[in-house]
Amino acid sequence: MAVQYRPIVPGIKRFKILVIKIVFIVLGRAFQSASQHDEEIRKEISSWRDGFTLIMKVMPDGPYMGLEKKNNMLEFKGSQLKQADFEIYFKNVESAFMIMTPQMGSHQAFAERRMSIKGDLGIATVFTRVLVIVMSVLYPEFIVKRLVKRVPPLTLKRAGLRVWLYTLGILLGK
Amino acid sequence: MLPSYYEFHNPVKIISGNKALDNLPSELEILGAKRPMVVTDKGVAGAGLVKIFIDSFGSSGMTIGAIFDDVPPDSSSEVVEKITSIFRQNQCDSLVALGGGSVIDTAKGVNILVTENSDDLLKFSGAEVLRKKMKPLVVIPTTSGTGSEVTVVAVISDVKRNIKMPFASTYLLPDIALLDPRMTLTLPPKMTAATAMDAMSHAVESYINLQKNPMSDAYAVAAIEIICENVLKAVSDGNNAQVRLAMANASTMAGIAFSNSMVGVVHALGHAAGGICHIPHGVAMNIFLPFGLEYNLPKCRENIGKLLLHIAGDEVYARTPESRRAEQTINYIVELRKALNELCGLPINLKQAGVTEDKLSEIAQAAINDPSIVMNPREMDVNDALAILKKAF
Ligand SMILES: [Fe+2]
Numbered sequence: 001m002a003v004q005y006r007p008i009v010p011g012i013k014r015f016k017i018l019v020i021k022i023v024f025i026v027l028g029r030a031f032q033s034a035s036q037h038d039e040e041i042r043k044e045i046s047s048w049r050d051g052f053t054l055i056m057k058v059m060p061d062g063p064y065m066g067l068e069k070k071n072n073m074l075e076f077k078g079s080q081l082k083q084a085d086f087e088i089y090f091k092n093v094e095s096a097f098m099i100m101t102p103q104m105g106s107h108q109a110f111a112e113r114r115m116s117i118k119g120d121l122g123i124a125t126v127f128t129r130v131l132v133i134v135m136s137v138l139y140p141e142f143i144v145k146r147l148v149k150r151v152p153p154l155t156l157k158r159a160g161l162r163v164w165l166y167t168l169g170i171l172l173g174k
Numbered sequence: 175m176l177p178s179y180y181e182f183h184n185p186v187k188i189i190s191g192n193k194a195l196d197n198l199p200s201e202l203e204i205l206g207a208k209r210p211m212v213v214t215d216k217g218v219a220g221a222g223l224v225k226i227f228i229d230s231f232g233s234s235g236m237t238i239g240a241i242f243d244d245v246p247p248d249s250s251s252e253v254v255e256k257i258t259s260i261f262r263q264n265q266c267d268s269l270v271a272l273g274g275g276s277v278i279d280t281a282k283g284v285n286i287l288v289t290e291n292s293d294d295l296l297k298f299s300g301a302e303v304l305r306k307k308m309k310p311l312v313v314i315p316t317t318s319g320t321g322s323e324v325t326v327v328a329v330i331s332d333v334k335r336n337i338k339m340p341f342a343s344t345y346l347l348p349d350i351a352l353l354d355p356r357m358t359l360t361l362p363p364k365m366t367a368a369t370a371m372d373a374m375s376h377a378v379e380s381y382i383n384l385q386k387n388p389m390s391d392a393y394a395v396a397a398i399e400i401i402c403e404n405v406l407k408a409v410s411d412g413n414n415a416q417v418r419l420a421m422a423n424a425s426t427m428a429g430i431a432f433s434n435s436m437v438g439v440v441h442a443l444g445h446a447a448g449g450i451c452h453i454p455h456g457v458a459m460n461i462f463l464p465f466g467l468e469y470n471l472p473k474c475r476e477n478i479g480k481l482l483l484h485i486a487g488d489e490v491y492a493r494t495p496e497s498r499r500a501e502q503t504i505n506y507i508v509e510l511r512k513a514l515n516e517l518c519g520l521p522i523n524l525k526q527a528g529v530t531e532d533k534l535s536e537i538a539q540a541a542i543n544d545p546s547i548v549m550n551p552r553e554m555d556v557n558d559a560l561a562i563l564k565k566a567f
Binding site (some may be wrong): 084112114122150 | 177178179302342383384544547552555
């Protein structure tokens with residue numbers, strides 16, 4: 001009897017996708033909240049035009065999250081944006097999981113091409129600096145140290161922002 | 175040490191050597207091209223290189239679709255549009271860039287417009303925006319420095335909007351890099367030195383930054399060895415075809431290295447100084463290279479130290495204790511700059527290059543927003559940048 005060759009549909013990585021989706025929400029809200037309180041972040045994004053949109057996306061068909069600059073803050077748009085002015089890609093689910101959990105920093109992820117961008121290269125340098133600040137507020141120093149080239153100083157204000165993010169900031173996005 | 179993961183990509187066919195140019199018609203035929211359009215500049219034409227180029231097509235049965243020889247020193251979108259319309263009018267099917275960095279970038283820009291059938295370059299600016307395989311592109315460098323013949327990038331300025339548009343895409347990689355010693359014989363000493371130091375900084379920066387990998391390292395150290403052996407000869411005895419060909423090879427190898435592992439603060443500062451004070455790129459590289467290395471020393475002492483073997487040779491390397499190798503590498507580069515300065519007057523500080531002190535903070539600000547800093551080992555902030563600029567002043 002002749003062997004039958006059928007197309008194969010691979011499964012879905014449910015657990016990792018779920019974790020990435022949760023981190024996207026936490027990170028998105030942290031961006032929104034921190035961009036209202038942190039002077040450095042406000043200064044960094046001041047060069048972006050109003051209405052500027054950005055998405056982070058897992059390739060080729062994974063979850064994504066969007067941010068929009070409005071009134072000099074970054075508004076979390078969840079999965080409302082399908083396209084944006086500037087896009088950050090994770091090459092696959094495994095890479096996104098590694099970066100989101102966070103076992104790998106963005107510089108290393110760029111170096112290993114697990115993370116890549118589409119759009120204005122100048123935006124990329126600003127975005128990585130903003131990301132570093134958000135990370136340094138979200139995570140304790142012993143974790144951040146492994147992720148970034150230089151740990152930004154945890155000022156009194158940022159320590160306060162960390163408490164705010166953990167209590168209400170992420171919940172409310174304010 | 176092997177990185178936990180890396181990627182390396184170089185599909186460009188390298189054709190190097192005596193009368194390499196005469197292979198061009200058959201190479202174009204392999205690529206399926208019949209009517210190439212040539213992009214070049216007045217300097218190249220004036221040096222008689224276009225004539226050699228046309229001669230190499232003799233008895234090939236191939237028609238050169240058009241020759242545009244008026245690319246300005248800074249590639250601009252207006253010129254790209256002009257060449258694009260000639261390309262269409264003359265029904266060309268491929269591109270040959272005969273020139274230095276500006277000519278090569280211009281040809282890449284034309285290739286974007288003719289491939290995408292568009293007249294607006296800005297739409298395709300940025301990283302990974304392009305999605306189509308392009309027309310055949312052959313690059314014949316007439317300087318030995320930019321490495322553009324093997325890189326994924328192009329920079330074209332939009333004069334009307336007063337912006338520099340960067341393009342980065344694997345589709346921008348040329349099909350062939352053709353290195354013929356005749357094409358660089360007429361390069362004047364100072365330009366030879368400046369472009370050589372550009373190639374040198376490509377190799378050095380690619381070897382020390384975060385994206386380095388065993389493949390890019392191999393190209394980088396090979397390039398450094400060839401440059402150190404030949405650069406002074408190329409500047410003082412420009413007619414030596416052997417030396418010229420060596421420099422062309424080194425430049426292409428350095429290009430392959432940095433196209434795969436990126437550059438760092440030296441280039442970030444150089445792009446900024448070039449944008450604000452119009453210092454030629456190679457001159458800026460020569461000025462910033464030792465200071466950039468010194469700045470990165472705390473983060474990558476071992477890698478800078480290893481470069482000593484390739485810069486100074488095995489005897490010096492063996493003689494130098496491990497703890498002093500990184501400093502020695504920097505010393506050797508400083509010495510090389512001094513020698514070049516004496517030979518042809520290549521500036522070794524910003525003042526000599528015509529920069530005024532009041533511009534430094536503006537340059538520092540631009541440098542930290544330059545994409546080149548992302549893969550640099552040390553995170554450079556605006557104060558760091560200013561400190562380096564003051565040292566280099
Ligand atoms: Fe360069």
